Amino acid sequence: MQGQSRSRDLIIFLNQVLGVRDDYVFEHSRRVAQIAVAIGRRLGLPREDLEELRLAGLLHDLGKADIPDTTLNKPGPLDKDEWEAMRGHPLAGRDMVHRYFNGEALRTKITTGIMFHHERWDGSGYPTGLRGKEIPVLARILCLADVFDAMTSERSYHPPRPVGEARAYICQGAGSHFDPEVVDAFLRTFVEEADMAADGGG
Ligand SMILES: [Fe+2]
Numbered sequence: 728m729q730g731q732s733r734s735r736d737l738i739i740f741l742n743q744v745l746g747v748r749d750d751y752v753f754e755h756s757r758r759v760a761q762i763a764v765a766i767g768r769r770l771g772l773p774r775e776d777l778e779e780l781r782l783a784g785l786l787h788d789l790g791k792a793d794i795p796d797t798t799l800n801k802p803g804p805l806d807k808d809e810w811e812a813m814r815g816h817p818l819a820g821r822d823m824v825h826r827y828f829n830g831e832a833l834r835t836k837i838t839t840g841i842m843f844h845h846e847r848w849d850g851s852g853y854p855t856g857l858r859g860k861e862i863p864v865l866a867r868i869l870c871l872a873d874v875f876d877a878m879t880s881e882r883s884y885h886p887p888r889p890v891g892e893a894r895a896y897i898c899q900g901a902g903s904h905f906d907p908e909v910v911d912a913f914l915r916t917f918v919e920e921a922d923m924a925a926d927g928g929g
Pocket of ligand 1 (some may be wrong): 787788816844845873
């Protein structure tokens with residue numbers, strides 16, 4: 728099917744660009760795609776949107792391919808130039824996807840998902856400062872999935888944080904960092920499952 732071959736093509740592309748030099752970004756992107764689709768399903772998004780969400784999740788940090796490892800893995804705060812480079816990765820990723828596919832237009836929802844995944848519900852995010860529902864829904868979902876996975880994964884500069892701590896952070900950010908409806912769908916999807924597993928429930 729065309730969708731499946733495009734999906735395979737994108738995964739090969741992602742692996743070529745990111746997998747070779749940064750295992751974390753590659754594996755993180757796969758997990759973000761998985762988490763985002765589960766949230767999207769809980770929100771009742773149509774199947775076509777779920778596939779676009781998956782692809783946008785796989786590709787969301789592609790723009791980090793041009794950022795040096797010393798910046799990506801820096802334990803302390805970033806200096807001005809490093810921070811500028813980091814802030815550029817959503818637009819760089821979108822441009823890389825456009826270049827790679829050379830005229831074969833990806834669905835707008837995929838490219839906007841990549842471009843806006845660091846926007847925040849209250850307008851304090853980047854690169855454009857969009858707020859609330861001005862931010863495309865796929866990007867609002869990716870934003871939460873991205874933060875949750877980044878917090879609960881091991882990085883060179885922090886150990887994995889407990890799921891409970893990540894859940895508390897996300898709950899506190901409902902209405903400021905995150906779309907409250909996306910937070911609600913996330914909690915119903917993941918936290919109930921985690922609680923049941925911890926309780927030994929079925
Ligand atoms: Fe990112």
